[in-house]
Amino acid sequence: MLGFEPADPTGYGRLVIENDRLARIVEEKDADPLEKAIRLCNAGIMGFSGSHALALLEKIGNANAKGEYYLTDAVSLAAGSGLATRVVMGDAVEVQGVNDRIQLAAVEADFQARRRLEAMRDGATLVAPGTVFFSADTVLGRDVLVEPNVVFGPGVRVADGATIRAFSHLEAASVGEGAIIGPYARLRPGAQIGASAHIGNFVEIKNADIGEGAKINHLTYVGDASVGPASNVGAGTITCNYDGVFKHRTTIGAGVFVGSNTTLIAPVSIGDGGYTAAGSVITADVPPDAMGLRPGAAGGQGRGGTPDAGKAGAQEAGGVMRTCGGAHVRGAGRRRRVRLAACSLAPPSHPRVILRA
Numbered sequence: 001m002l003g004f005e006p007a008d009p010t011g012y013g014r015l016v017i018e019n020d021r022l023a024r025i026v027e028e029k030d031a032d033p034l035e036k037a038i039r040l041c042n043a044g045i046m047g048f049s050g051s052h053a054l055a056l057l058e059k060i061g062n063a064n065a066k067g068e069y070y071l072t073d074a075v076s077l078a079a080g081s082g083l084a085t086r087v088v089m090g091d092a093v094e095v096q097g098v099n100d101r102i103q104l105a106a107v108e109a110d111f112q113a114r115r116r117l118e119a120m121r122d123g124a125t126l127v128a129p130g131t132v133f134f135s136a137d138t139v140l141g142r143d144v145l146v147e148p149n150v151v152f153g154p155g156v157r158v159a160d161g162a163t164i165r166a167f168s169h170l171e172a173a174s175v176g177e178g179a180i181i182g183p184y185a186r187l188r189p190g191a192q193i194g195a196s197a198h199i200g201n202f203v204e205i206k207n208a209d210i211g212e213g214a215k216i217n218h219l220t221y222v223g224d225a226s227v228g229p230a231s232n233v234g235a236g237t238i239t240c241n242y243d244g245v246f247k248h249r250t251t252i253g254a255g256v257f258v259g260s261n262t263t264l265i266a267p268v269s270i271g272d273g274g275y276t277a278a279g280s281v282i283t284a285d286v287p288p289d290a291m292g293l294r295p296g297a298a299g300g301q302g303r304g305g306t307p308d309a310g311k312a313g314a315q316e317a318g319g320v321m322r323t324c325g326g327a328h329v330r331g332a333g334r335r336r337r338v339r340l341a342a343c344s345l346a347p348p349s350h351p352r353v354i355l356r357a
Helices: 050-058 073-080 101-121
Strands: 002-004 014-018 021-026 198-210 215-227 238-240 250-252 263-265 268-270 291-293 315-317 320-322 326-331 334-341 353-356
Touching (some): 021 073
Parallel strands (some): 250 268
Antiparallel strands (some): 315 320, 326 334
């Protein structure tokens, strides 16, 4: 019989030892005051000799306060038949029972305390250990830094040297080596964050692959998408992945600059080295090294170049942006001559211009 000594034995069956052997197990409702004072309790795990088990089970009756058939009566029946009975002691934390929500909370607290110690012994730094919550399968690499008030849901793996900043929530996600998550970030199932990538405050990532060194630093939703290495996604960007019936995917290439408050209507892609101007609604693919924008978008935002880049010579007629002349776009420390390409609009309420290199 597996036994243990809990801090509070209330509710557990007591193991009665007589003449240095286990004589019987008494359920609390059937115990007298002396038996209730016993601290050695039943952990609920029993082992029987196969040659005696069935005979003992057949003898169990229900003459007790509950009128139930107690499996634990097999102990007294075995002892009365001259069979050997003994107790093996277990760890009280490991075998404690859960009969109500209070005990469930206590078990959870014990688990969390153990996992926090394990994480720190394995080389992770927990700034405020008592505020970090793990799942049973959480994996943290060495030299991971976890700031206060972080929750790891099921299925999370964090590689060496990553930083999880305060008030972040991760579930069924992986974080690459040296990546920075948060503060106030949410990684939902399917989020795969590459090495040295940055996921900043109030950013939500779902079912998306974020490439090495990519940055999504502010107030952004990226779902059902891929973001290439070294791309930058500006504040307020949304991948509109759901059309009311189906989910669609957004593909952002390598070295892309997505301007602030860009709305990407999936399915859509931005080629390597592409741009979107701030405030644009992108409804069609943007080729590599081209700029996608709508009339009135801030063509000069960030890497986008001069304020007039999105309007140079453009004339709107019948839902088509007809263009002439050109504009200079500054990007990655250089100036490039680009030309405005004519582009049909679908739908007309979301006009756009594409600048080709």
